[in-house]
Amino acid sequence: MSGHLYGKTFELWRAGCPDVWRDYTHHAFVEGLRDGTLPSAAFLHYLIQDYVFLVHFARAWSLAVVKAETLDEMKVCAGTVDALVNHEMTLHVKTCAAVGIDEATLFTATEEFENLAYTRYVMDSGLQGDFLDLMAALAPCCFGYGEIGQRLAGCAAPDTPYHGWINTYADDDYQTVMAAVGQMIDHAIARRLGDDPVQSVRWPHLQQRFTTATRLEVAFWGMGLRGA
Ligand SMILES: Cc1ncc(CN)c(N)n1
Numbered sequence: 001m002s003g004h005l006y007g008k009t010f011e012l013w014r015a016g017c018p019d020v021w022r023d024y025t026h027h028a029f030v031e032g033l034r035d036g037t038l039p040s041a042a043f044l045h046y047l048i049q050d051y052v053f054l055v056h057f058a059r060a061w062s063l064a065v066v067k068a069e070t071l072d073e074m075k076v077c078a079g080t081v082d083a084l085v086n087h088e089m090t091l092h093v094k095t096c097a098a099v100g101i102d103e104a105t106l107f108t109a110t111e112e113f114e115n116l117a118y119t120r121y122v123m124d125s126g127l128q129g130d131f132l133d134l135m136a137a138l139a140p141c142c143f144g145y146g147e148i149g150q151r152l153a154g155c156a157a158p159d160t161p162y163h164g165w166i167n168t169y170a171d172d173d174y175q176t177v178m179a180a181v182g183q184m185i186d187h188a189i190a191r192r193l194g195d196d197p198v199q200s201v202r203w204p205h206l207q208q209r210f211t212t213a214t215r216l217e218v219a220f221w222g223m224g225l226r227g228a
Pocket residue numbers: 050053054088140141142145217220
């Protein structure tokens with residue numbers, strides 16, 4: 001991916017963990033979505049867990065509203081909460097309804113450990129740390145799926161049954177929200193760390209949070225494959 005689609009900060013963080021980023025965005029689960037070989041049981045298992053994941057992610061983005069320092073930050077974070085609970089989750093609700101799983105069942109699904117670890121790690125980043133710690137932990141989720149959606153939209157097998165999933169993340173709605181998040185993070189970093197944030201004493205710690213959250217994304221795909 002070229003340019004600053006999701007901002008300069010994201011590009012620095014991604015460049016700080018190239019191998020784990022590739023493990024995440026080119027995981028066997030993702031390639032199975034692309035070529036259609038992902039077993040439907042694995043997809044469903046993932047999707048049910050992902051519904052619960054999104055509930056907790058919406059909580060974490062809500063915490064970001066609380067931790068924000070400007071109205072612009074609040075607006076972008078509140079917009080992301082809306083995108084998660086009112087748009088992205090529609091895919092999960094509709095797909096699961098089609099196989100007889102209702103939303104109440106989704107909401108009370110037992111969380112897998114990978115799901116628990118990831119969502120609570122992100123939440124703790126915001127509770128223990130500040131707005132930037134929280135953004136570093138939230139960023140892989142946002143931009144990784146943005147990258148995956150865009151890539152797969154251009155190369156997925158015509159007969160993969162996962163076009164609905166791919167379109168959710170390739171779609172302009174998702175991409176527009178993510179571009180706004182990327183810009184907001186750039187401004188938030190400049191506001192708190194200045195124009196050369198990489199020189200800040202905080203930078204290695206923020207990078208570590210981003211890398212850890214990316215490793216948790218890799219584990220989440222692995223959890224999905226276990227459902228096959
Ligand atoms: C695990 C995970 N990571 C990211 C996304 C994209 N919001 C998601 N739905 N699920």
